[in-house]
């Protein structure tokens with residue numbers, strides 16, 4: 037039966053539904069496990085694609101890391117299997133899908149402060165749990181956050197996460213907007229990279245744009261290294277205080293996650309959420 041760890045899952049155990057999204061390496065479908073009727077998200081990854089981009093090890097590391105993490109704000113990897121062409125990740129289904137779609141559809145492409153604070157709190161909670169398990173996520177951004185039916189955060193896609201401390205280059209990555217200075221300079225880094233990304237995320241939630249966004253990569257790099265960004269007039273001073281204590285060039289001087297969760301802006305705004 038399905039309880040025993042030796043059961044070999046296969047595509048035959050699932051009825052595939054609509055496509056939920058597509059990534060560079062494959063697609064995500066909503067699916068139903070035939071025996072229990074349990075609804076999941078099925079992420080398919082094309083082996084040839086993974087091989088071409090030399091990321092096979094990353095997917096195995098993701099599976100290894102994810103199978104040890106269990107937290108209410110981390111999207112659960114339920115199981116995985118593969119066939120001749122593909123690797124399949126059987127994931128918890130987040131009913132409200134990708135958070136970035138809600139961000140781009142929001143008025144002014146930004147969240148009201150109470151909602152932004154709630155999300156930052158929940159991402160901080162998930163990251164604190166990861167760090168307690170010696171895992172750095174390294175890729176916190178709106179595209180990797182999902183929302184449940186109750187509008188709560190699920191941190192997803194540990195494809196780039198590593199065990200701390202690390203020097204692993206994040207070679208092929210989408211946007212540079214979230215890269216911390218220590219990674220831009222290819223220096224040794226640790227958990228603090230996630231705090232930097234949290235600062236970038238908070239700024240983007242409140243303004244609709246990441247702080248160092250520019251036309252070209254080099255300008256983005258330069259702005260990150262010189263901390264060249266400013267706050268639009270509508271940002272509250274409490275929010276500005278939190279962001280300015282996360283977007284700090286020296287990783288060790290960034291606010292810790294418990295301090296983020298206790299920050300006055302978070303506490304104040306969550307009362308209104």
Ligand SMILES: Nc1ncnc(NCCc2cnc(NC(=O)Nc3cccc(C(F)(F)F)c3)s2)c1Br
Pocket residue numbers: 056057059061064077079081086091092093094095096098111125127128129130131132133134182192193194195196
């Ligand atoms: N509504 C929804 N409810 C649940 N899930 C949804 N989408 C899937 C979210 C994901 C969770 N985990 C993921 N992991 C990877 O993608 N890993 C990945 C991918 C490529 C390469 C690599 C690597 F090989 F480079 F590491 C690793 S995607 C949606 Br929409």
